[in-house]
Amino acid sequence: MSRRLARLVACSAAVALVTSACVAQKPPAWTFAPAGAAGAAPAASAAPAAPAAVTGPALGELKIESVDLGFTPKDLEVAKAGIYTVTLNNTGALQHDITFADGTKGVAAAGKAISVKVNIPAGGLTFLCSIPGHADAGMKGAITVKGSTATSAGADDHGGPAPVTATQPDPKAPAYTPFDAKAPALLPGTTHDIDLVIQEKQMTVAPGFAVAVWTFGGTVPGPVIRVKVGDTIRIHLKNPATNQLAHSVDFHASQVAWNDEMTSIDPGKEKLYEWKADYAGVWMYHCGTAPALHHIANGMYGMVIVEPKEGLKPVDNEYALVQSEWYLGPQGQPVSLSAASAAAPAPDYVVFNGVANQYKDNPLQTKTGGSVRIFILNAGPNTDSSFHIVGTIFNTVMKEGVQLLKGNAGNYGSQAVDLSPAQGAYVELNMPEDGLYPIVTHAFNFVGRGALGLLKAGDGDPLK
């Protein structure tokens, strides 16, 4: 998380719960990292009492930067065991410490650097920040001695998620392909013949994590289809012979018999699924082939926008975001059905448009003072969404046919839209000033697992 972002969100109500430092010069940071995952380092309180001060000459100096909330680097290697000076430069906005597993500790106020001497044994030494919550948020690391096998129990450098499965990141996984979040234009005409080709392929869903996904049209989510009430949609569903599995499609915007249009087709087959857009809304489509949970969790879903007959009023920017979960299996394999079907789901990633944090890396541009409409769908398969954009208020919400309209009597607004799996909505908002406006699910345990993006208004800088 950038410091600018930390500053931006510092005085939101959510952050005020963390600390009352909004009046201070240096605002608090916002935790985008998950709560402790399986295999997390032990709590700081388990560290032994501080040992006698380490004396003797140091073999070298190790420089570590603490940010809110992480260490950079978090994994260090030294050539041989012995005494080292560790300098902690705290560039974060909060106080941090570095507490080693042997009890050695140094505390650095915000903006300050401190040095401690520590004896690194041959087996290496782990460290963390002992301030409550900071280690769980990712402030963990390790110093290893060349040739030893000690490893860090920490999360990754940029506050990303710590997978709850045994899946390890693969440095050779290809870079992810960003999904264009711009909402497509309304399809022209009133009858639409659409080829929907199912593709089974590899996809990087977060840096270092590849999944053998099953897709509509080669992307997760599948293509956004935008029509209006009264239109006829003729979906030509194609399952190429090169695929391994039977698949199907279920359009929630349609009223058809399940055992007619929604039946599965084997590889090498195709079928026509014809439906009429009777109702406006933001709808889900998905594969329904058994086990449907596996086919949805493995990428087979997408959004249909049905506009009312008279259309939607023009806005300056329109985006479409599909929230969904990844339950990782082994690298390069389909997702874990057993993890996806757990009664208490614990997704490794919760994402917008298929890839963890992709719009944090590539913010969605908007016009300052302009109007923005965002179509949102929670594809699940299991977890609720509380869609929220920090620093904005939704002046219009249309959720599952229930509407909040701008300029209503009393001038009510909306802060978050609750979407259970398969529910959709659109929201409209205005960007009051140049700056960055984080997009999250306010079910905050998932923000650090990839459900974080940014709306960027103007040049993104409120101060110039």
Ligand SMILES: [Cu+2]
């Ligand atoms: Cu399928």
